[in-house]
Amino acid sequence: MSETIVTLKKGEGRTLKAGGMWVFDNEIESIMGRFENGSIVTVHDFDGYPMGRGFINQNSKIRIRLMTRNVNQEIDxxxxxxxxxxxxxxxxxxxxxxxxxxxxxxxxxxxxxxxxxxxxxxxxxxxxxxxxxxxxxxxxxxxxxxxxxxxxxxxxxxxxxxxxxxxxxxxxxxxxxxxxxxxNVEIVENGVKYLVDVRDGQKTGFFLDQKYNRLAIQKLCKDARVLDCFTHTGSFALNAAIAGAKEVTGVDASELAVEQAAKNAALNGVQDRAKFICRDVFELLPELEKQGEKYDVVILDPPAFTKSRNSVKNAIKGYREINLRAMKLVKDGGFLATCSCSHFMTYELFTETIGQAARNVHKRLRQVEFRTQAPDHPILWAADESYYLKFYIFQVVDEK
Missing domain, CATH: 3.30.750.80 (RNA methyltransferase domain (HRMD) like)
Incomplete structure (x- = not known):
């Protein structure tokens, strides 16, 4: 079969030239040769300079995904x-x-x-x-x-x-x-056992990207009273309990997730210290504040509030609200672990939003550490979509 050549418009291909792997539909000047969606094509710059080989799909705005920069390389x-x-x-x-x-x-x-x-x-x-x-x-x-x-x-x-x-x-x-x-597959991570439901759990069944972030909170949780929001199947809560927390409450809006979290607590023998409730976190946090509840450690691990640039403004409101509420529930000198798993909620935006929340409730934050996704989710520079998880640990101090 003859080679299919895709030629870019002049001035386009910036992502490829910076080291990325995508060509978008509006960057293409011409396609020479016969092909079917999913097949391998060769990409040239506007002047004929060879840029690599990848597969094409005219149904997608990401028209070509590059497999190699070597145009002589067979994808075999x-x-x-x-x-x-x-x-x-x-x-x-x-x-x-x-x-x-x-x-x-x-x-x-x-x-x-x-x-x-x-x-x-x-x-x-x-x-x-x-x-x-x-x-x-x-x-x-x-x-x-x-x-x-x-x-x-x-x-x-x-x-x-x-x-x-x-x-x-x-x-x-x-x-x-x-x-x-x-x-239902049993795994062990950071010394914690989990039953992973690979058929019906979220995504592939378990969020491996937080592995070392979960480990990082263990040292803060000995003898602590801990609130874990958006607990999913209990991963942060169980790391807190295993580390010696005296009381852990995990909250999630999914009944299925809460049931799974309770099973995981029993699997680890910490069901007496780790309890799970099915509630909407946005509704629960103001209630806990009214009740005068205080925690040594509060953990926020929400789902992505935005999956597109169009909804970033609403996402900012959501992140500001939960961080503001969480800071009010942390004892003076206690700790807040907070994160965003949305690629569109950039490091700068997330950092600024947390800062706004702290100012609104007159709290001072001392940064303990900033982390990102585990190394098995490597961040490829120039492929912005590969960097999505931002994770902070702060000490929360009352303004005095």
């Missing part, structure tokens, strides 16, 4: 094997691999693909048409790579049920990519 079995090997070798050097994100899309140069390892189970999320064609091959290559280190994968489950697949002209799908297995 050996190419994929090398990408998978690089991803796994990186994880072995940077994180606890008992459970971790093994492939993180563009940041591992496999755009649109996420693979999480939960103990001896893999969960696959495919978000782009081009990579979908390679997904099964990549899974087999990853299983071979893990086996070299004595890790035998007993099951693979697909969670390609995110809405963004619709933007690619793809259906949302989920199901087994292996023999069926019990989809």
């Amino acid at each position: 079995h050996e190419f994929l094997r090398n990408r998978v090997r690089m991803a796994w070798e990186y994880r072995k050097k940077t994180v606890d691999t008992g459970s971790c994100r093994v492939i993180f899309g563009e940041a591992d140069f496999l755009p649109g693909l996420v693979i999480d390892k939960f103990s001896d189970v893999l969960v696959v999320e495919s978000l782009a048409l081009g990579i979908d064609r390679f997904k099964l091959e990549i899974v087999e290559l990853l299983k071979e790579e893990l086996l070299k280190d004595g890790i035998r994968i007993r099951g693979v489950y697909e969670r390609s049920d995110a809405k963004v697949r619709l933007n690619e002209g793809m259906e949302r799908v989920k199901g087994f990519l292996s023999e069926e297995f019990d989809t």
Whole structure:
């Protein structure tokens, strides 16, 4: 089949030239040659300079996702094997691999693909048409790579049920990519046991990106009274309890999440100190304030309040409100752990919003540390979408 050449408009391709991996629909001047959506094309700058090879999809505003900058590189079995090997070798050097994100899309140069390892189970999320064609091959290559280190994968489950697949002209799908297995998988992270529901849990079943942020709060929680908001399946709450907190309350609006959190507390033998309630955090925090409640540590781990630039203003209001309320509930000299997992809520915006909240309630913040996502979710500079998690720990001091 003859090569398909995509030529960019003059002055476009800024993302690619800065090291990114996307070409948007409005950056393209011409397409020469026959192709079908999902197939590999070669990208040239306006003057014919070769910029790389990637897969094209005319259903998506992200028209091309680059796989390699080498225009002579075949996207074949050996190419994929090398990408998978690089991803796994990186994880072995940077994180606890008992459970971790093994492939993180563009940041591992496999755009649109996420693979999480939960103990001896893999969960696959495919978000782009081009990579979908390679997904099964990549899974087999990853299983071979893990086996070299004595890790035998007993099951693979697909969670390609995110809405963004619709933007690619793809259906949302989920199901087994292996023999069926019990989809409640037990993992251990930071010494805490969890049952991960890979079939019906959020995203791929568990948020691995907060692994070391959860560990960071342990030292603050010994003998503490702790409030964990948006607890999901109890991850921060359980780290607090394991670290010796005297009382932990976890709050989430999902009944299913609260049930799972209670099971996880029992699994760790801390059900006497870690309790979970199903409530809307925005409604609960003012009630706790009226009741005069105070906590040594308050943790805010909300879902992304914005998934587009259009809703950032409303998101700012939401982040300001919960941080303001949380600061009022922290004892003088206590601690606030707060985060945002929205790419569109930038570091600068998030920092400014927390500062506004503190000024509004006359609190002074002493920054203990600033953190981001765990290294198995690497931030690829120039691929802005790979940097999304911002995590602060503050000591909250009353103005005197």
